[in-house]
Amino acid sequence: xxxxxxxxxxxxxxxxxxxxxxxxxxxxxxxxxxxxxxxxxxxxxxxxxxxxxxxxxxxxxxxxxxxxxxxxxxxxxxxxxxxxxxxxxxxxxxxxxxxxxxxxxxxxxxxxxxxxxxxxxxxxxxxxxxxxxxxxxxxxxxxxxxxxxxxxxxxxxxxxxxxxxxxxxxxxxxxxxxxxxxxxxxxxxxxxxxxxxxxxxxxxxxxxxxxxxxxxxxxxxxxxxxxxxxxxxxxxxxxxxxxxxxxxxxxxxxxxxxxxxxxxxxxxxxxxxxxxxxxxxxxxxxxxxxxxxxxxxxxxxxxxxxxxxxxxxxxxxxxxxxxxxxxxxxxxxxxxxxxxxxx
Numbered sequence: 001x002x003x004x005x006x007x008x009x010x011x012x013x014x015x016x017x018x019x020x021x022x023x024x025x026x027x028x029x030x031x032x033x034x035x036x037x038x039x040x041x042x043x044x045x046x047x048x049x050x051x052x053x054x055x056x057x058x059x060x061x062x063x064x065x066x067x068x069x070x071x072x073x074x075x076x077x078x079x080x081x082x083x084x085x086x087x088x089x090x091x092x093x094x095x096x097x098x099x100x101x102x103x104x105x106x107x108x109x110x111x112x113x114x115x116x117x118x119x120x121x122x123x124x125x126x127x128x129x130x131x132x133x134x135x136x137x138x139x140x141x142x143x144x145x146x147x148x149x150x151x152x153x154x155x156x157x158x159x160x161x162x163x164x165x166x167x168x169x170x171x172x173x174x175x176x177x178x179x180x181x182x183x184x185x186x187x188x189x190x191x192x193x194x195x196x197x198x199x200x201x202x203x204x205x206x207x208x209x210x211x212x213x214x215x216x217x218x219x220x221x222x223x224x225x226x227x228x229x230x231x232x233x234x235x236x237x238x239x240x241x242x243x244x245x246x247x248x249x250x251x252x253x254x255x256x257x258x259x260x261x262x263x264x265x266x267x268x269x270x271x272x273x274x275x276x277x278x279x280x281x282x283x284x285x286x287x288x289x290x291x292x293x294x295x296x297x298x299x300x301x302x303x304x305x306x307x308x309x310x311x312x313x314x315x316x317x318x319x320x321x322x323x324x325x326x327x328x329x330x331x332x333x334x335x336x337x338x339x340x341x342x343x
Contacts, residue, residue, distance in 0.1 A: 046333035084134035135185035155179030187342035238341035
């Protein structure tokens, strides 16, 4: 019998259940259907469109296909230097970006303008919080990394958290294994992952390592494994089992754009595996998910584009066109959903 790779999935014809291999045993895939008040919705916010910063918030219904629709506006237009998003099945949070320290929030099932949630632990210098990462379970929103305003713009190694159902300022959680920016995050209900990234400005050291944390506790991140190569400015999302990394710039400088999609099994430790390809090579996009689909949008390809791609997370294969954003948003700053893998 050939060795079964960790994360492999099968349909058990006896139990009529979907199962996955954790490296030692077959485990049943649990499903959860929260009240999503209108379905699985993905929200994209801010970024850079048509050469200017935009404050537009737009949304899609993840289970269908089609173009994004207008949701409302952020509290202010933000620069292309993206922040990151987290959320529960009711609220979406937009962390950092454009040198701002406040956190915005929305009610995902409705439409309307974002409201102030509280402030980051960062100091609020001109670049503080740019290219940070975020992830969440149903209770906590976690922010990590990003640029600092110190000489040479080294990356933060700070991890912070908020309680999504309330409002208030972020609190210290622990530290990443290294300072990271352009290192996106995703989560299961128990574990959060931060992928690759770099330690400071252009031309700096790039990483392929993956960090993980236990979301419900406090403490420093630990090493999970590696991507196939060094990558920055990609995006990530997950269901409760698999974490995916889309696109980005690969290797040392000069860094070509890539169309690759990689995945890991969140409950285990180990290196990523090839999943398939995006419809085009790109970086600086964002990604979000439901329990079944991963959606990646926008980015440089190599100029700004409005493409939205999607994949079925439980299988492997290439992305398919979903629809278009409202504008050619070359660096959407934030995204979140009410049905992602952390819920």
